[in-house]
Amino acid sequence: MARDLSLRAFLGDLGARLAAAGVVLAIFLGLGYLNRIDTLGLSAVLGTPLGFFGVAFGLVVVASLLWIGFQQSRS
Numbered sequence: 431m432a433r434d435l436s437l438r439a440f441l442g443d444l445g446a447r448l449a450a451a452g453v454v455l456a457i458f459l460g461l462g463y464l465n466r467i468d469t470l471g472l473s474a475v476l477g478t479p480l481g482f483f484g485v486a487f488g489l490v491v492v493a494s495l496l497w498i499g500f501q502q503s504r505s
Contacts, residue, residue, distance in 0.1 A: 450497075457489045 433439075465476035475481045 453493055454490055457493070458486055461486050461489075 461476060461482060465473050465482065476485060
């Protein structure tokens, strides 16, 4: 597999990784906020560590599948 070792490719890859980290961080912070204010009674599910991380990782999986689908449709 040939790699493009240019500065432009490096910055593009770095930006994509930072954006992915931002999405994961936003999911965890958003769920923590929803748990704290008890929106729609979600604190019953999000109140336990297993429930919180289960929902968080489920949302991360959904976000990654959407991103993969978006990338597939572009090419």
